[in-house]
Amino acid sequence: GDSVTQTEGPVTVSESESLIINCTYSATSIAYPNLFWYVRYPGEGLQLLLKVITAGQKGSSRGFEATYNKETTSFHLQKASVQESDSAVYYCALGLITGNTGKLIFGLGTTLQVQP
Amino acid sequence: AQTIHQWPVAEIKAVGSPLSLGCTIKGKSSPNLYWYWQATGGTLQQLFYSITVGQVESVVQLNLSASRPKDDQFILSTEKLLLSHSGFYLCAWRGQENSDYTFGSGTRLLVI
Numbered sequence: 001g002d003s004v005t006q007t008e009g010p011v012t013v014s015e016s017e018s019l020i021i022n023c024t025y026s027a028t029s030i031a032y033p034n035l036f037w038y039v040r041y042p043g044e045g046l047q048l049l050l051k052v053i054t055a056g057q058k059g060s061s062r063g064f065e066a067t068y069n070k071e072t073t074s075f076h077l078q079k080a081s082v083q084e085s086d087s088a089v090y091y092c093a094l095g096l097i098t099g100n101t102g103k104l105i106f107g108l109g110t111t112l113q114v115q116p
Numbered sequence: 117a118q119t120i121h122q123w124p125v126a127e128i129k130a131v132g133s134p135l136s137l138g139c140t141i142k143g144k145s146s147p148n149l150y151w152y153w154q155a156t157g158g159t160l161q162q163l164f165y166s167i168t169v170g171q172v173e174s175v176v177q178l179n180l181s182a183s184r185p186k187d188d189q190f191i192l193s194t195e196k197l198l199l200s201h202s203g204f205y206l207c208a209w210r211g212q213e214n215s216d217y218t219f220g221s222g223t224r225l226l227v228i
Contacts, residue, residue: 004159038219045122045221046160046206091160100212101167103150103175104217106160 002027005091006107014115015084016034019111021077023066023077034095035068035075036104049077049090087114118143122150122207124222127228129197137192137223139207148207151182151218155203166190202227 007025007057012022013019037049050059056068064079075092090112094105119142121163129135141147151163153176162181166172172182179198182192190207 046208046219048216049220051216099163101173103162103165104152104160108157108159 002029002033002094002096004032004092004094004105004107006008007110008088009089009109009111010113011110012113013082016081019077019079019080019082019086020067021090021092021112023075023107025073025075025092025094025105027073027094027096029082029103032070034097035066035096036076036093037064037077038093038106039088039090040091040109048093051095080111081113084114084116087112118209118218120207120218120220122205122211122223124223125221127226129225131157131199131227132196134138135194135197135201135225137205137225139192139220141188141190141209144188144209144211146187147211148172149184150208150210150220151171151190151192152208153178153203154206154219158203160204164192168208197227199227201203201225 007021010022034053035063036051036053038046039049050061052059052068055068058067066075066077089110091105119218120142140144143192148225149166155164162175166184169184172183180194205223210217
């Protein structure tokens with residue numbers, strides 16, 4: 001079936017350190033799914049961080065980047081130097097977008113805690 | 117600009133009591149609307165979607181129901197809550213076929 005597996009949290013890093021949150025997916029109902037990273041800051045709703053719809057491409061936003069790797073079915077989230085304000089829950093998601101009735105398949109979410 | 121508003125922000129309800137959660141989208145006509153839910157320790161999963169007023173499709177059976185009484189309103193409800201209904205509920209909308217989802221701030225529900 002369609003599923004997403006991501007790094008189990010919480011992940012704790014110090015400010016200015018690098019970060020990688022792993023995400024791998026299985027897509028059986030669609031050959032080329034759209035891939036997303038969403039973020040939920042404390043007390044806020046879910047926000048789109050970045051997305052990539054073409055295999056081999058890289059998406060980036062707010063210093064974060066992720067590359068759509070179809071060979072390894074991965075979409076790892078990376079940042080070279082994290083800030084305390086990056087503390088949040090990060091969700092990798094697979095987009096099964098079939099017209100109006102598409103849906104997102106989410107991973108469990110990874111809580112990131114950045115220590116000052 | 118489009119806005120999405122969910123209510124209430126949080127609820128504590130007794131088992132067997134009724135529930136109604138709401139979601140309103142402003143600034144967008146005929147949006148596709150969705151309800152997602154995350155149980156504690158679980159993943160976000162789609163519960164319902166609606167592409168037009170009065171039409172709602174169920175994706176996961178959880179003894180919940182949804183309705184779309186107006187173009188800009190999506191309601192999630194049940195007459196009898198179960199402990200397993202606890203979790204985080206998110207409403208979302210999409211516009212045209214390739215547009216992104218926009219999520220509300222969510223409602224945190226605790227059933228005791």
